[in-house]
Amino acid sequence: MKLRLHQFLARSGVAKNNFEIAQMIKKRRVRVDNEVVTAESFVFDTKRRRVFLDGEEINLQPTRYFVVNKPKGHSCQRGEYPNVTDLLDNILRNEPKAMRSLFVVGRLDRETEGLLIVTNDGKMASQILQPVEKVEKEYEAYVEGGLTDKDMQTLETGVTIVVDGEDYKTAPAKLKLIKRIKIPSSGKVTSIVQIIITEGKKRQVRQMFEKVNHPVIALKRVRIGALKISDIGERWVMELSRNDILRALE
């Protein structure tokens, strides 16, 4: 497997964050075979070369796979608190390197709840994120107002949202109105909608509903491929084998 030196150090769990990795490399503490390497982008075959930190050999952490039921308020961004990785503390209390090697696949906004995959397997992560793989992500959204059939058709066909400062037309989506509720005190209507997308652009679902003038009030991811939120039951975190997760993403 070919990796950049930065990726190798991240997945071996020797550093708390990207800054620490950059410092290790810059301060000439890292060797690949007999050569001190000072470029984070140095690419090498991890099966053929050996990596040393301060003279001690380091290795990739074995691949691990977790599904997490992220509560509202937790962040997926490294260094922000409370963090989704805090939810893994109980399981990985005695495995700091494994803990530090993990990253979140397909982040959720802080205010979104629901299903997340946390792993240190970069190949599997790109499989979930690559649009060509078309892994379905299903959300339950509470949106302001009464969503009409026309709104749903517009969203199904695709709307233009902003991704990295550029206009982006969303790929076809599937929508289903679950129900409309009227709040007696205010008379206001809220629609509960199922939306299935295959992409994962930043704030995609929120941006899509804003486009049809029905801003999201609450959002929950309930499925990724065949993995359902109900599979986790009452727990926050469940560890899966590589086979389990690959089967769920087929």
Ligand code: URA
């Ligand atoms: N779409 C959003 O808008 N937010 C998320 O967290 C996930 C998908």
